[in-house]
Amino acid sequence: MAHHQADVIIIGGGIVGCTTAYQLTRAGVDVLLLDRDGIGSGASGRSGGGVRQSARVSEEIPLAKASVALFPDLSDELGVDIEYVQAGNLRVVESLDYRRAMQVDVARQQSHGLDVSWLEVADVLELVPTLRWQSIIGASYCPDDGHCNPLRLVTGFYNKAIEGGTRVLLNCEVQNIVQKDSGLAEVETPAHTATAPVVVLAAGFGSQKLCYQIGYDLPLANVRYESMITEPLPPLFRQMFGVASSDLFFRQTANGGVHFGGGILEETGQEDTHTTSSNLQLAVAHISKLVSDLEKAKLLRTWGGLDPSTPDGMPIIDFLNENVLLASGFCGHGLATGPIVGQYLAQWVQNGVCPEALAPFNRNRFDGWLQTKWTPSGSVAAVLATEDTQIAGAGELDARVPFMTPPKYEEPDEPSGQPKLAVNPQMCTGCRMCEVACSIAHEQETAQAQLRIQVVYPSDDYFLPIVCIHCEERHCLKVCPHEAMQVNEQGAVSIIRENCTSCMECIFACPTGGVTHSPAKSAVVKCDLCDGDPACVRYCPTEAITFRHIDAAASDELATLMTTHLPSRAAR
Amino acid sequence: MYYGYTGNILRVDLGTGTVSRELLELQMAEDFIGGRGLASRLLCQEFDPAADALSPENPLIFGTGPLTGTGAPATSRYVVVCKAPLTGTIACSNSGGFFGPELKFAGYDALIIQGESAEPVYLWIDNRTVQIRPAESLWGKFPTETESALRSLTHPSAKVACIGPGGENLSLLAGVVNDGYRLAARSGVGALMGKKKLKAIAVHGTGSVSLQDPQQFWKAALDMHQKITADPVSFGSFRAYGTASLVSLINEMGAYPTRNFQSDTFEGAAHTSGEALVDGILQRNRACFACPIACTRVSEVKEGPYQGRGEGPEYESIWALGALCGVADLAAVSKANFICGDYGIDTISTGATIACAMELFEKGALPEQELGFPLRFGDAAALVRAVEMTGKREGFGDVLADGSYRLAVRYGHPEFFMGAKKLEMSAYSPRVFQGMALQYATSNRGACHVRGNTVAAELYGIPRYLPPEALEQKEEMVRRPFQNSTAFVDSTGICLFTKFAITHREICALLAPATGLDFNFDRSIEQGDRIWNLERMFNLRAGFTCEDDRLPQRVSEPAVDGPRAGSRAILQEHLQTYYLLRGWDESGRPTRAKLEELGLEDWWGVCNDA
Ligand SMILES: Cc1cc2nc3c(=O)[nH]c(=O)nc-3n(C[C@H](O)[C@H](O)[C@H](O)COP(=O)(O)OP(=O)(O)OC[C@H]3O[C@@H](n4cnc5c(N)ncnc54)[C@H](O)[C@@H]3O)c2cc1C
Ligand code: SF4
Numbered sequence A: 001m002a003h004h005q006a007d008v009i010i011i012g013g014g015i016v017g018c019t020t021a022y023q024l025t026r027a028g029v030d031v032l033l034l035d036r037d038g039i040g041s042g043a044s045g046r047s048g049g050g051v052r053q054s055a056r057v058s059e060e061i062p063l064a065k066a067s068v069a070l071f072p073d074l075s076d077e078l079g080v081d082i083e084y085v086q087a088g089n090l091r092v093v094e095s096l097d098y099r100r101a102m103q104v105d106v107a108r109q110q111s112h113g114l115d116v117s118w119l120e121v122a123d124v125l126e127l128v129p130t131l132r133w134q135s136i137i138g139a140s141y142c143p144d145d146g147h148c149n150p151l152r153l154v155t156g157f158y159n160k161a162i163e164g165g166t167r168v169l170l171n172c173e174v175q176n177i178v179q180k181d182s183g184l185a186e187v188e189t190p191a192h193t194a195t196a197p198v199v200v201l202a203a204g205f206g207s208q209k210l211c212y213q214i215g216y217d218l219p220l221a222n223v224r225y226e227s228m229i230t231e232p233l234p235p236l237f238r239q240m241f242g243v244a245s246s247d248l249f250f251r252q253t254a255n256g257g258v259h260f261g262g263g264i265l266e267e268t269g270q271e272d273t274h275t276t277s278s279n280l281q282l283a284v285a286h287i288s289k290l291v292s293d294l295e296k297a298k299l300l301r302t303w304g305g306l307d308p309s310t311p312d313g314m315p316i317i318d319f320l321n322e323n324v325l326l327a328s329g330f331c332g333h334g335l336a337t338g339p340i341v342g343q344y345l346a347q348w349v350q351n352g353v354c355p356e357a358l359a360p361f362n363r364n365r366f367d368g369w370l371q372t373k374w375t376p377s378g379s380v381a382a383v384l385a386t387e388d389t390q391i392a393g394a395g396e397l398d399a400r401v402p403f404m405t406p407p408k409y410e411e412p413d414e415p416s417g418q419p420k421l422a423v424n425p426q427m428c429t430g431c432r433m434c435e436v437a438c439s440i441a442h443e444q445e446t447a448q449a450q451l452r453i454q455v456v457y458p459s460d461d462y463f464l465p466i467v468c469i470h471c472e473e474r475h476c477l478k479v480c481p482h483e484a485m486q487v488n489e490q491g492a493v494s495i496i497r498e499n500c501t502s503c504m505e506c507i508f509a510c511p512t513g514g515v516t517h518s519p520a521k522s523a524v525v526k527c528d529l530c531d532g533d534p535a536c537v538r539y540c541p542t543e544a545i546t547f548r549h550i551d552a553a554a555s556d557e558l559a560t561l562m563t564t565h566l567p568s569r570a571a572r
Numbered sequence B: 001m002y003y004g005y006t007g008n009i010l011r012v013d014l015g016t017g018t019v020s021r022e023l024l025e026l027q028m029a030e031d032f033i034g035g036r037g038l039a040s041r042l043l044c045q046e047f048d049p050a051a052d053a054l055s056p057e058n059p060l061i062f063g064t065g066p067l068t069g070t071g072a073p074a075t076s077r078y079v080v081v082c083k084a085p086l087t088g089t090i091a092c093s094n095s096g097g098f099f100g101p102e103l104k105f106a107g108y109d110a111l112i113i114q115g116e117s118a119e120p121v122y123l124w125i126d127n128r129t130v131q132i133r134p135a136e137s138l139w140g141k142f143p144t145e146t147e148s149a150l151r152s153l154t155h156p157s158a159k160v161a162c163i164g165p166g167g168e169n170l171s172l173l174a175g176v177v178n179d180g181y182r183l184a185a186r187s188g189v190g191a192l193m194g195k196k197k198l199k200a201i202a203v204h205g206t207g208s209v210s211l212q213d214p215q216q217f218w219k220a221a222l223d224m225h226q227k228i229t230a231d232p233v234s235f236g237s238f239r240a241y242g243t244a245s246l247v248s249l250i251n252e253m254g255a256y257p258t259r260n261f262q263s264d265t266f267e268g269a270a271h272t273s274g275e276a277l278v279d280g281i282l283q284r285n286r287a288c289f290a291c292p293i294a295c296t297r298v299s300e301v302k303e304g305p306y307q308g309r310g311e312g313p314e315y316e317s318i319w320a321l322g323a324l325c326g327v328a329d330l331a332a333v334s335k336a337n338f339i340c341g342d343y344g345i346d347t348i349s350t351g352a353t354i355a356c357a358m359e360l361f362e363k364g365a366l367p368e369q370e371l372g373f374p375l376r377f378g379d380a381a382a383l384v385r386a387v388e389m390t391g392k393r394e395g396f397g398d399v400l401a402d403g404s405y406r407l408a409v410r411y412g413h414p415e416f417f418m419g420a421k422k423l424e425m426s427a428y429s430p431r432v433f434q435g436m437a438l439q440y441a442t443s444n445r446g447a448c449h450v451r452g453n454t455v456a457a458e459l460y461g462i463p464r465y466l467p468p469e470a471l472e473q474k475e476e477m478v479r480r481p482f483q484n485s486t487a488f489v490d491s492t493g494i495c496l497f498t499k500f501a502i503t504h505r506e507i508c509a510l511l512a513p514a515t516g517l518d519f520n521f522d523r524s525i526e527q528g529d530r531i532w533n534l535e536r537m538f539n540l541r542a543g544f545t546c547e548d549d550r551l552p553q554r555v556s557e558p559a560v561d562g563p564r565a566g567s568r569a570i571l572q573e574h575l576q577t578y579y580l581l582r583g584w585d586e587s588g589r590p591t592r593a594k595l596e597e598l599g600l601e602d603w604w605g606v607c608n609d610a
């Protein structure tokens, strides 16, 4: 068995491993890079090549901006044409249901200083005449985004790293990382061992197993993408494309092939990259709906790829112990940030201080979440339900003070449908008691990350809870692709947790903010009307929420109210 | 696993730019609960009380209680603890809103901020991610502006605690402002934050507060909920009229100090009462986290020279900026109150300082050339102008910004300072409420009303009626059901206003299932006592003696007019009995036996060689 020593060992020859190796060797550090396969054989070589800042969670925007700033010079720096095209990224919206959500999301991204805007369909077509207008409502557009050849990008960094002196062991699977009494970490593979003070763990989904062995339960879900490329076609568009309500992405490569694909979230811990004809057909049908004349093109090649996701859509970059620095979980868009992540990782390894830009990706952020065990509404809900006193109405009411006396609501003579929640901002004091009561009834604690009802404060004298209004259309249920929603006895859409894949289609589909994602459960949550005795209504001290029959006009009014004050998803 | 508590204390050193996390010691939590108690205990271990309040060594400690953020009624409170820049005593300023619960959701029981930054900075706490960021662009901004700027710099629903320009210019009247308008106001804690060049703390938390026995906890919370919403004071008058509901009541009693305590009834009270506020300027009421009472006023003056918008004014503010300065114009009082909010300065001390200046001016001790304009009792325009100058430290405002004690001494009339231990008294005349007289004199942060508001007993009969003028039993009342009890309540994270409807028993019924620790009624009395004594030891070590347990001469002289003409504060007679009941010697020092009883014996030596 051969033994090696180095200053830094890097596990994983993807974009993260290769950029880090490049930066470290450049700084004179002795680096050993290991991959169980070949360079770029993981997500990096199989990726869509999008180099975008838009459509990311807020915390990642600064990172992506810094990385995109590096791209124009990379071909020169690496001495290889990475086929970088900076022509913008469009995130296409196909249905009216998503329009509002996308506009809100654009505003959120703008608030982080990103040059991104909402384009109506006419503007989209002016930019890209080869799209089919019939299928499009509009798109978000970030002109500084673009795409590149992912394989050339990875190998470019790899070759430079070797040139600088990085030593490499390929086809060499790391099976364990052990901390030695000497203070060094030892990496074990079937044929080699290697020791170093620092190990950078950048093995994609492969990191999970290694983390588990050192006692850290890395929260990754496996996402499998299936991609393909057509024969070379005449120029169709130069931009990178994504689709708001699905994982479809596409771009045209330098030689004219249209490269496209999409994701399937797999529940298994398996690392297989097979493709299925049914999924490929779906992707072909989807892109043909959006791009003119594509259905005739021949497919040259198909492949599968994995990129793991974390509960909050951000990577985990942090030291696990004194020796092991983890950087994994890039959630389907880690290629673009790779070049800057490599720089920061190299810095961190060398000076021991977490660069500020990486701080949001610490692993501690999941501490509370992973401990929270999901319990169906049980004993506490029972406590809430057995007390027979309605909170509101006590005390001395004074007619002079308008908000002391709640209005009397008339029950319609012939009530249609079932009773629903109705919100009256004129009475709401913004106390968040409804949030608390709902949270207690369902989670047994005031769980901020999974609110079924959330109070917002549009101004200093106007507050209201945002909650499912139990609309007739049930957009959420309609779009759910995984049969994770059903209608319960109260007529409320409720979640079948086992089926929910966190695809979040429903969140985007609901125009009024009725569905929220709960990272702790890895599922969405929403109002289920509490078996007909809503906790929020009982505990609202002012009758700002009531449970009663309302007519269509009142329901529309509520919808407008909610939509107007719906916070961006980032604010929830 | 921690319950009720998050178990984390965040330590931030602004001098070195380092951030670290420490675990909460459960024994310390059992002894000192949280909030005021725990933060004071932490302060004592961090800092020598004899050192200067504005030195970098004086840490600024933000503390939450085990109940903060649990969702039981009115569990919104956090405290700011340090050695007070205004008084030199221990400071503990308390505020509600949503900042405290957010700190818990982000995962922290307390925040210790030490050292001083060279440049303006703000702290950004996003769950476990903590950053010290430059705040150049925020410096000079009002709290509401700071909050909205920070929400775009950090997270759209981040909760913010910050200082206004008053804290930046080291005004000894400055407080810490959270949720735009709410102040942890008294003792000058904002000046220390300004000295540290810490403009703001923005927090975003997505965690939760775990409960040890949720079922038992919610039983207790519901019981409390029902008591509060059935209570005519909390859910009736405080909800309808806010704290200002007291104006008419106290004035009619002849216990409403007027014109720098020269009288105890204000002829203009009706113009500035809670009822007038509702009719004139009130827009909405508003609640703190999980509070059914919703006493906060959102108000706006829409016409005339005093247009403005904000929260309040609260009872004490209406009084200090109104009756105490002889001003009966609600619009002007509200304007002065909004300006105080903008600059982040304490309305009580600001009003009291201006009232003191008015008296100095009227009695010829303060020349007009120095003031720049005449400042007479009842002059609304001059009041508003003086408040603004104080906030900015502009012109004579530079003197006013250091409070009434320093002002009165500077102009040779220390007897015009109406307070104790350099802190101005509040809106209940000690000539009338004998309980308040003793409380003002012995309170650990100076003459304030919320260290033991005996008015509850002397007016509302809670827990039991003792006539205001009565002397017997007042010492015991001040000590136990008020001072000790308040120390306990302030440490749990629950709002003191719930105390009209509930007692310790209800709070203990929440604490035990929330934390899984052995909190019960008997221990709560001891915990309150322990906290009070610890604060006292801090002050003794800081150089205070029984000579500082005094009231101004003026209130010991009979009231000249009003329904209670002839009444006067009687203090000396009480003081020795009070010391005795507390287990202190005749010079007001805790005896060794007392300290041992409370587990504070380590302090014996520290104080006795000082
Ligand atoms: C189909 C698809 C499309 C994508 N599109 C885009 C896009 O358009 N834009 C974008 O920015 N990102 C995109 N991504 C995401 C991006 O490709 C990844 O986030 C990124 O490449 C992750 O890089 P990495 O270095 O962390 O992991 P990987 O590239 O997966 O590298 C991990 C390496 O570790 C090796 N390894 C694993 N276990 C071990 C072990 N035990 N011992 C030794 N070696 C091991 C693997 O062989 C692999 O080479 C896409 C991903 C996919 C799958
Ligand atoms: S969550 Fe939204 S879409 Fe679904 S029923 Fe409620 S309001 Fe309708």
Ligand code: SF4
Pocket (backbone or CB within 6 Å): A421, A437, A438, A439, A441, A452, A453, A467, A526, A527, A528, A529, A530, A534, A535, A536, A537
């Ligand atoms: S009805 Fe029940 S589930 Fe729906 S918001 Fe109210 S408390 Fe939550």
Ligand code: SF4
Pocket (backbone or CB within 6 Å): A427, A428, A429, A430, A431, A432, A433, A434, A435, A455, A464, A465, A539, A540, A541, A542, A543, A544, A545
């Ligand atoms: S409980 Fe009622 S008053 Fe309080 S925030 Fe919710 S709706 Fe508003």
